[in-house]
Amino acid sequence: MTDFDRFIHTFFNLEVAAKYWPDLLKGLGVTAGIGLLVAITGLVFGVVLAVLRALQIRPLSLLIIAFADIMRALPPLVLMIVFFFAFPLIGLPMNAFTTVWLALSLVLAAYAEESVWGGILSLPRGQSEAARSTGLTWWQTMTSVILPQAFRIAVPPLTNRVIAISKNVALGSVVALNEVLNEAQSATSNSGNPTPLTMAAFAYLLLFIPVIFAARRLESRWQWKV
């Protein structure tokens, strides 16, 4: 066997691929599902926190800042391992799904809060004063004047975060979540061939390259309108 044949046989083994692709497809479904859930809950929670911070109630703001700092300082894998291995011992059992979803949502919420808050801060004060003077309530000002503009400023950093954090679903393999990487690792040890790992890598590319392209379009469209 030539070196090239051996390389193909090792990383692109069709027999192995044919046998394990249904498992990997299932894993891909789990990855995509949790990734999407994380993106939604993380962004919503982050925007809620940014709006609460805009109320400028000092103790509340300090709590939000502390939350955002802690979630940005802790490695997500550490968070997952604490949730998964330590919380059951204080009567809070968490399965792999809840662990990964909750940990990544909290992390994304922290980054989203910072980005949206940065957007709110960068708007001139006159915006909200003018809106209030036309008779809009605080809430109306927030939802129809401040937030739409803040989002525009926040979009480029946010799209990067959403991608970087949702692809961290792969970390779930450490707590035995049945996502693509975990399925690929067990298929590799069962078959004695790393082709499933190659497939997992391609599965992630398949899932996230379109997201990256969509993000780029979104960024350029929103930039153009400003």
Add this chain to the structure above:
Amino acid sequence: MDALLRNFFNIDVFIQVFPYLLQGLFTTLWLSALVIPLGLVGGLAVALLATQSESRILRFLVAAYVDVFRALPPLVLLIFIYFGFPFLGLDMPKLLAVALGFLLNNSSYYGEVFRAGLLSVPQGQMEAARSTGLTRMQALAYVIVPQATRNVLPDLVGNSIEVVKLTTIASVVALPELLRVARDAQALLFNPSPIVLAALIYLAILWPLVRWLSRLEHKNLLGR
């Protein structure tokens, strides 16, 4: 409350494992000190190729490289390198696998940051530098890159914090950094306090950096 103290903040366990965790922390720190400069150099190279190269094919390849590694989770990459390559009969030491995985992944992220920095330097800077007799290389090294770096300093700091956090994935290939040592201690003592202590250590190191970064970003925002 008692269960919380015994399992999360067990002082006896803290005292017992602290020296080991310090060793783990030391490994985390030198690992970061190894992979951050590697990523910075790789990223600068990627960004220079993306912005300065005359060849369209080369620019396309660099753009593809950046997108691929933005899409690929670093853990998938690391596991592919560490568990996949030995099947070819290649010896793959842990540290080499981690360094290679981080180099590939970080060059793409730092590359995007540097690219934004290089694009933020006005064209006239290069023209002025060249007209004083500097070669293109000299102009890049003494005029363009220093300004580009200063313009994206907050992003470089932010990315470096992410890299330090990312070193935790080396625990998966049993490199004895802080998280790995803590998990081993937890398994040995049947008590999760070591993981909690590790989390506190990460916080103690990274929280000040995150604060500093927030102020840096804030200043940049207001300076605009």
